[in-house]
Amino acid sequence: MLFVTPYADFAAVVAEAETFYPDSDVVACTTAGELGANGYEENQIVGIGFPAECFVTTSLLIQDIQSLDAQATIDRITLKRMSLLDRTPEMAESFAFLVVDGLSLSEDTLTATISPALRDFPVFGGSAGDGTEYRKTLVALNGKAAENSAVLTLARSSHRTHVFSLDHLVPGEIQMVVTEADPSRRIVKEINAEPAAREYARLVGKDPDQLDRFTFASHPVVVRIGDKHHVRAIQQVNEKEELVFFSAIDEGMVLTIAMPQDLGQHLEAELNELSRAQKPANIIGCDCILRRIEAEQSQQSRHISQLLQAHRVIGFSTYGEQIGPLHVNHTMSGIAFYHAPETGGLKR
Structure with missing residues (x-):
């Protein structure tokens, strides 16, 4: 796996990786920042290798996800899954990792579509990023770079x-209703029958002309699905003073403004919980860009980096996270590996 800064020549990087590893699948994506040896990183290429004696993997490129052929995709995944199970009867653990074009506007549909085909392969992942530019995000498999994939x-x-x-967010008391939206573009035009950006600014006590990524990181909104709340993160305000979201949004949706707990304290507690019975040898993390922005705003970037380093978390900052059948925001999704001491961990 390669998590590649958007400031690198992505096509050249994945093409060169293919020449170095012609007999291995090489999965890659652009990032909104990297999680490397020193925690939060910038302008890096982070690589992860899975030792063949401990892992068997198979990867597939899913293209044109905005016009996904659902049944054909489910059939491909099912065949891959069954073949992998047949080849590895001695292995007890399974998982799936999904990287998606973070500007495709299709992660919600994709994760919901493929989830039934994965069965007992718990899935996590992240949406490819482009720093804070939101212009172009890419994924790749075996040297082939692709958008909308x-x-x-x-x-x-x-x-x-x-x-x-x-996630470290607690739903608050303030609610709002999406009264006009363009779901296909994840744009909210009106909240409570008022212009969306101005009404959101009023509810969070901010000047509507001063809304920025720091405001969205510190005043996230959540939607209730079943008995849990999931973030519907705001990406930016467009030229029409509409709110552009990172994930699915629709008219009639009730949004609640959430209150963040202390980011560093919460992350430390969660990572310690993962180490309660045994410390993971490695953790792969897909960490929302809004968490990085919040860490910067609250002057906790160094502390967060120290925690990530201490717990051997590697990965990238995302435009959204995949967990099970859901595409979510303002979270960290990931996987912890618990290895016997003599076998070592992932190769970085």
């Missing part, structure tokens, strides 16, 4: 694994 990796392992998702 995703790469799904199915994996079996002889080591114990744990797929997780965490």
Whole structure:
């Protein structure tokens, strides 16, 4: 796996990787920042290798996800999954990793579509990023870079694994209703029958002309699905003073303004919980860009980096996270690997 800064020549990087590893699947995506050896990183290429003695994987490129052929995609995944299971009867653990074009506006549909085909392969992943530019995001498999696409990796392992998702947000008392929206573009035009950006600014006590990514990171909104709340993160205000979201939005949706807990304290507690019985040898993390922005705003970037480094978290900052059948925001999704001491961990 390669998590590639958007400031690199992505096509050249994945093409060169293919020449170095012609007999291995190489999955890659652009990032909104990297999680590397020193925690939060910028302008890096982070690589992860899965040792062949402990892992067996298979990957597939899913193209044209805005016009997805659902049944054909489910059939492809099902055949890959069954073949992998047949080849690895001695391995007890399974998981799936999904990277998606973060500007495709299709992650919600994709994750919901493919989830039934994955069965007992718990899935996590992230949406490719482009720093804070929101112009072009890419994924790649085996040297082929693509937009409007995703790469799904199915994996079996002889080591114990744990797929997780965490967030530090608590729903507050202030609610608002989406009264006009363009769901296909994830745009909210009106909230409570008022212009969306101005009404949101009023509710969070901010000047509507001063809304920025720091405001969205510190005043996220959540929607209730079943008995849980999930973030519907705001990406930006467009030229029409409408709110552009990172994930699915629709008219009639009731949004609640959430209150963040202390980011550093919450992350430390969650990582310690993953280490309660045994410390993971490695953790792959897909961490929302809004968490990085919040860490910067609250002057916790160094503390967060130290936590990520101490717990051997590697991965990238995303435009959204995949967990099970859901596409979510303002979370970290990931996987912890619990390896026997003599076998070592992932190769970085």
